[in-house]
Amino acid sequence: MPSLRLTRRAVDEVPYPASGQVFYRDTMLSGFGLRVGANSKVFFAEGQVNRRTRRVTIGRADVFAPEIARKKALVILGEMAEGRDPNAEKRKEKRERVTVEMAFDRFFEARKTLSPHTISNYRRSAQLYLKAWRKKEMKEIDRQMVLKKHQEIGKIHGETTGNNVMRHFRSVYNFTSATQNDFPPNPVQILTQARAWFKERRRQTVVTAVDLPAWWTAVMAEPDYSRDFLLTALFTGMRRSEVMQLRWENVDLSAKTLHLPTTKNGDPLTLPLSEFLADLLAQRREANQGSPWVFPGPGRTGHLVETKKFLLRVSAGSGVSFTLHDLRRTFITIAESLDVPYYALKRLLNHRTNGDVTGGYIVVNAERLREPVELVAKRILELKEPRD
Structure with a gap:
């Protein structure tokens, strides 16, 4: 291995080999050298770590002046003298580099109990609203980036969306932080500290008693699939995704119940069917052409997905x-107006009674809910009649 005092002029004059590589050692600093290939010249540092030779690349000679590269080599050689392997540390750092995309994927892998709806919402946040961050390391996301992105999403896609995206990112960041060492504080904290969360007003709209006759008439003019879908939603108070994903195997027409094995909060739910809804579903069952779904659709899922068009028509x-x-x-408002007990209301909506010790002792099963469900159905059928 030839020796050479590595100056700018000497480096420039070193010829490129026809093939292979040639290593030049610096005469000023032992362990510092230049690796010359057919089209490249690269500075390196070489030393012993635990009696093993380690060579560390510093950088290209057309980027670093020899004086700068020599100073970097001195630092690297000092680390080696202390028993530290810079190459091993680089590999470790690369392994521990967690991007935003990786963090979301690991979050989903660990949280097996998340519902498909929740996973879909988180994925939408990562892939659509945080697309520019996906390849960035989680540690790179700082408070100012969060503030700017939150405002940007709120302005373009709506304030509620802006808040939800940052809630999703906060959860994934907390999960990642718990599995990594020396992680910075969650940058989403700035939204609380700066009082920058957008104010959200809970929607309070219902189909009123005055509007129900006109609404009912428009619904009854719909094709069977959309008519029955809307009536099922109204007479059960079920969530959109729960009605869409309702399967015949979970509908017991003889017992007049339907079962939801997976719900938003993770708890299964069995609801009684009112006489009106049991008759409606029985007619659908007779007309069923072999689909496992109560409301089949043309897409890859097999069940109804698109509701926007018929909602606009109605x-x-x-x-x-x-x-x-x-x-x-509307369903639960009518139920409350009929003085349905509080715990029955919560069970009909499948809301948990977290923190309520008394609620934890009360068992509200499908049969306990049958009378309230019939009362609500009877009231809806009364209200849908036009008033003189």
């Missing part, structure tokens, strides 16, 4: 603007 036909969640609110 809104236009009735003059009543509504969402599917408004039907859930």
Whole structure:
């Protein structure tokens, strides 16, 4: 291995070999050298770590001046003298580098109990709203980046969306931080500290008693699939995804119950069917053409997914603007007006009684809910009649 005082001029004059590599050692600093290939010249540092030779690349000669590279080599050689292997540390750092994309994937792998709906929402946050961050290391995301991205999403996609995306990122960051050493504090904290969360107003809309006759008339003019879907949502108070994913194997027409094995909060739910809804589902069952879904659809899932078009048709036909969640609110509002007990209301909505010791002792099964469900159905059928 030839020796050479590595100066700018000497480095520039070193010829490129026709093939292979040639290593030049610096005469000023032992362990510092230049590796010359057919098209490259690269500075390196070489030393012993635990009696093993280690060579560390410093950088290209057209980027680093020899004086700068020599100083870097001195630092690296000092680390080696202390028994530290810079190459091993680089490999370790690379292994521990967790990008935003990796963090979300690991979060899903660890949280096996997350519902498909929740996973879908988190994925949407990562892949759509945080797309520019996906390849960035989690540690790189700082407070100012969070503030800027939160404001940007809120302005373009809506304030509620901006809040939800940052809640998702906060959860994934907390999970990642718990599995990594020396992780910075969660940068989403800035939204609380700066009081920068957007104010959210809980939607309070329902299909009112005044509007229900017109709404009902428009629904009854719909094709069977959309008519029955909307009536099922209204007469059960079920969430949109729960109605969409309802399977015939979970509908017991003889016992007049339906079972939801997977719900938003993770708890299974069995609900009684009112006489009206049991008759409606029995007619659908007779017309069923072999699909396992109560509301089949043309897409890859096999069940109904698109509801926007028929919601708009009913809104236009009735003059009543509504969402599917408004039907859930309408159901429970009617139930409350009939003095249905508090714990029965919570069970009908499948809301947990967290922190409520008394609620933990009360068992509200499907049969206990049958009378309230029939009362609500009877009231809906009364309200849908036009008033003189």
